[in-house]
Amino acid sequence: MEDNFELVFSSQEKAIVVSVLLAGESGDRLEEEISELESLLRTLGVQAVGRALQKRHKLTPNCYIGTGKVQEIKDLAQSLGAKLIVFDRNLSGPQVRNLEEMTGMLVLDRTGVILEIFSRHARTNQAKTQVEIARLEYLLPRMTGAWTHFQRQRGGGALQRGMGEKQIEIDRRRARDRISRMQKQLEQIRKEKATQRKSRSNELKVAIVGYTNSGKTTLMKGLTKSQVAPKDELFATLDTSVKTIDPRTRPKILLSDTVGFIRNLSHSLIESFRTTLEEVSEADLLLHVVDVSYAHYEDHIKVTNSVLTDIGAGEVPQVLIFNKVDRLNDPILPRILRSAYPGCIVISAESEKDILKVRDHIYSFFKKNLVTFKMEVPADNQAAQSLVYRNCIIIEKGFDEGRNCLLYHLQATRVSMAKVRNWIVSVDDELFPRELDE
Numbered sequence: 001m002e003d004n005f006e007l008v009f010s011s012q013e014k015a016i017v018v019s020v021l022l023a024g025e026s027g028d029r030l031e032e033e034i035s036e037l038e039s040l041l042r043t044l045g046v047q048a049v050g051r052a053l054q055k056r057h058k059l060t061p062n063c064y065i066g067t068g069k070v071q072e073i074k075d076l077a078q079s080l081g082a083k084l085i086v087f088d089r090n091l092s093g094p095q096v097r098n099l100e101e102m103t104g105m106l107v108l109d110r111t112g113v114i115l116e117i118f119s120r121h122a123r124t125n126q127a128k129t130q131v132e133i134a135r136l137e138y139l140l141p142r143m144t145g146a147w148t149h150f151q152r153q154r155g156g157g158a159l160q161r162g163m164g165e166k167q168i169e170i171d172r173r174r175a176r177d178r179i180s181r182m183q184k185q186l187e188q189i190r191k192e193k194a195t196q197r198k199s200r201s202n203e204l205k206v207a208i209v210g211y212t213n214s215g216k217t218t219l220m221k222g223l224t225k226s227q228v229a230p231k232d233e234l235f236a237t238l239d240t241s242v243k244t245i246d247p248r249t250r251p252k253i254l255l256s257d258t259v260g261f262i263r264n265l266s267h268s269l270i271e272s273f274r275t276t277l278e279e280v281s282e283a284d285l286l287l288h289v290v291d292v293s294y295a296h297y298e299d300h301i302k303v304t305n306s307v308l309t310d311i312g313a314g315e316v317p318q319v320l321i322f323n324k325v326d327r328l329n330d331p332i333l334p335r336i337l338r339s340a341y342p343g344c345i346v347i348s349a350e351s352e353k354d355i356l357k358v359r360d361h362i363y364s365f366f367k368k369n370l371v372t373f374k375m376e377v378p379a380d381n382q383a384a385q386s387l388v389y390r391n392c393i394i395i396e397k398g399f400d401e402g403r404n405c406l407l408y409h410l411q412a413t414r415v416s417m418a419k420v421r422n423w424i425v426s427v428d429d430e431l432f433p434r435e436l437d438e
């Protein structure tokens, strides 16, 4: 039987949200972060019934906040009937354990909340495997606390106390074994996906990226006339879906919608989603969707760009799409945005007219950026051939036996062409060679 490690709290639970303001930090930003954490909890069905804030010069290593504050939070939780204490930053394993010992309640941090959402929203085998690896890695140092072995959880109450050291060691070993089994599975999935992408190598790729809940799925739906229903939830989308914008265009343009980003996303979570995000790093163009109705949208842009750099997609050309403009009812905002962010598009993803603006932008981007050229690659240079398959559209392929050379006639965006520049022998045409059908 497969081991199952679960987080022990039910939905409709009540929670106290705890945050710390360090010297020099902005109270405004903290307020935004707390509301974001409360939305994350709402997505789990958990209601935040109280907040506790502590101002500190530095963090305390053993329990993160002062012991007097811990007692105060415990009293507040008891008076409001809350069973969960949720911290807006990430805690270490020992900090969680100490806080649980002191309060007798379940203690969660931001990553724990995000992981729980991810695991509830994962649908495909790939997403489930990725989340489970990140979850077990998160769980390993915390095995004595809120997380417990499923079998024992069934028999007991909310918190399992007094779990023997020997049992904890057994659980840790099982978790590690499971991680390594799942990493092998993920490697297999990654290979299958890479083969799938190779079969789509004669198509142009556009990936929709952005902060969670910015409207990526809504835009995808508009551009591809697909039936996926957007949800007002954080991380509603975890799996990548790929669709053609219009089957009549030549070459075909594929659009992908994928997992959203959020501030302080743990490194192990980004790492585990690398397979999903390969769709993004191999795209020809990124549509970076920003919810402009959120007051600090610049922060969201920064977070998204920093995750993009992290996953090796920092160099992919992107167009900023300011979305949900209908919520603001501000006639001069589009002009302000366009002068602050030249080349951006300001839209409501719910307006058909605006969707056409985005579509036309994609078409004209490729019209401007596609180049056709000829290349010669030595037949034994596998690395160069794989670069061709990953980055270019093959119009024609031949072989020169005398020189043992592969001859390619290719089409690619300028960024992709730069990746294979060592083998280029001539550039045919700087203009888009074939008109896209509208």
Ligand SMILES: Nc1nc2c(ncn2[C@@H]2O[C@H](COP(=O)(O)OP(=O)(O)OP(=O)(O)O)[C@@H](O)[C@H]2O)c(=O)[nH]1
Pocket (backbone or CB within 6 Å): 210, 211, 212, 213, 214, 215, 216, 217, 218, 219, 229, 230, 231, 232, 233, 234, 235, 236, 237, 238, 259, 260, 261, 323, 324, 325, 326, 327, 347, 348, 349, 350, 351
């Ligand atoms: N008013 C308004 N609401 C929008 C617009 N675009 C999206 N929404 C709403 O915003 C919410 C989130 O939209 P999604 O398209 O699911 O956002 P997402 O970026 O895919 O979110 P995740 O997959 O959760 O990261 C939904 O309730 C949408 O109906 C818009 O232009 N105007």
Ligand SMILES: [Mg+2]
Pocket (backbone or CB within 6 Å): 216, 217, 218, 236, 237, 258
């Ligand atoms: Mg989505």
